[in-house]
Amino acid sequence: DAKTTQPTSMDCAEGRAANLPCNHSTISGNEYVYWYRQIHSQGPQYIIHGLKNNETNEMASLIITEDRKSSTLILPHATLRDTAVYYCIVRENTGNQFYFGTGTSLTVIP
Amino acid sequence: DGGITQSPKYLFRKEGQNVTLSCEQNLNHDAMYWYRQDPGQGLRLIYYSQIVNDFQKGDIAEGYSVSREKKESFPLTVTSAQKNPTAFYLCASSIGLADVDTQYFGPGTRLTVL
Numbered sequence: 241d242a243k244t245t246q247p248t249s250m251d252c253a254e255g256r257a258a259n260l261p262c263n264h265s266t267i268s269g270n271e272y273v274y275w276y277r278q279i280h281s282q283g284p285q286y287i288i289h290g291l292k293n294n295e296t297n298e299m300a301s302l303i304i305t306e307d308r309k310s311s312t313l314i315l316p317h318a319t320l321r322d323t324a325v326y327y328c329i330v331r332e333n334t335g336n337q338f339y340f341g342t343g344t345s346l347t348v349i350p
Numbered sequence: 351d352g353g354i355t356q357s358p359k360y361l362f363r364k365e366g367q368n369v370t371l372s373c374e375q376n377l378n379h380d381a382m383y384w385y386r387q388d389p390g391q392g393l394r395l396i397y398y399s400q401i402v403n404d405f406q407k408g409d410i411a412e413g414y415s416v417s418r419e420k421k422e423s424f425p426l427t428v429t430s431a432q433k434n435p436t437a438f439y440l441c442a443s444s445i446g447l448a449d450v451d452t453q454y455f456g457p458g459t460r461l462t463v464l
Contacts, residue, residue, distance in 0.1 A: 274452070283354075283440050283455030284393070327392065337383075337408065338453055340392030 243267065244328045249345040252322075258315040260344050262328030265309045271332050273304060275313045277324040278343070284327065287313065318348045353377065354456035356441050361461045363435075371426045371459045373441035381446030382424035383453060386410060387438040396439075399424055400446050428461065435463045 245263040252258040264273065272291050276284040288295055288302045290311070295302045301314040315322055327343040354375045363369045375382065381400045385393040395408030399418040413432025418424050424443075428435045438460050442453040 281438070281458070281460070283356075283442075283458050286452055286454060289452065337395045337398070338393070340385075340394075342390065342392055 243271075243330045243339065244341055246326075246328050246341065246344045248342070249347070251347050251349055252315075252318045254320060254348050254350050255317055258318040258322065258346060258348070260313040260315075260326050260328075260346065261310065262312070263310045264328070264330045267308050267330050268332075271330045273302065273308075273311050274329040274331060274338065275300070275302065276327045276329065276338075276340075277322075278327065279324045284340070287326075318346075320348050320350065322346065323348045354441060354443055354454060356439075356456040356459050359457065359459060361459055363461070363463050365463055366430045368430060369428050369435075369461065371428065371439055371441075371461070373424045373426065373456060375422055375424075375441075375443040375456075377443055377454065378421070379443035379445055379454075380421070381444045381451070382418065383442040383444075384408075384414070384416065384424070384426045385440040385442065387440060387458075393440060396426065435461060437461060 272289050274289040275287040278284045287299050290302045304311045325343040325345050327340050329338050357372045383398040384396040387393050394410050396414050397416045399405035402421050405416050405418050415427045440458045441456045444451045444453045
């Protein structure tokens with residue numbers, strides 16, 4: 241069962257930062273937060289993951305609240321190619337399954 | 351190039367026929383997975399395999415079968431017992447049994463049963 245809540249859709253102006261929120265209020269101590277995105281009719285693409293510290297890579301930043309009950313994925317300078325469905329997933333570090341909900345459909349507007 | 355390949359990208363079959371979807375990876379990953387995605391929905395796990403010659407059912411295994419004879423291959427057969435086989439099928443792989451076990455996905459196969 242999906243353990244996360246995300247807004248159904250969001251818009252972002254091209255060149256601006258896209259901030260995608262995710263609530264995971266029932267997260268337990270050994271569960272990681274993962275973010276994937278899926279462009280229409282393609283396989284999901286891994287973006288980033290974290291446990292409790294904020295993380296940054298070449299694609300995005302992940303900000304996790306101190307209580308770990310929510311997180312935000314930040315795309316610092318959104319481009320049209322970032323238009324996709326973004327999935328926030330919580331998963332035990334030894335689990336086998338990623339529970340994908342319906343995610344947030346992000347549209348980057350020129 | 352390292353990665354996961356799925357073939358074909360589009361597949362059409364007549365109702366009542368079995369069909370096998372291919373998934374190959376050259377990432378030297380131990381674990382492989384099959385998911386199904388229906389329009390506007392998230393992914394649902396069909397089967398997974400953590401090691402060669404071993405696999406487990408996921409949430410929606412009925413009407414599907416798999417084999418794992420080689421580390422790099424995990425084919426999925428959609429049988430005639432699957433009531434609604436038309437869907438987008440995604441294969442993934444991961445290192446397996448690691449503290450952080452990121453799954454990487456193939457491009458998917460869209461199956462249409464006529």
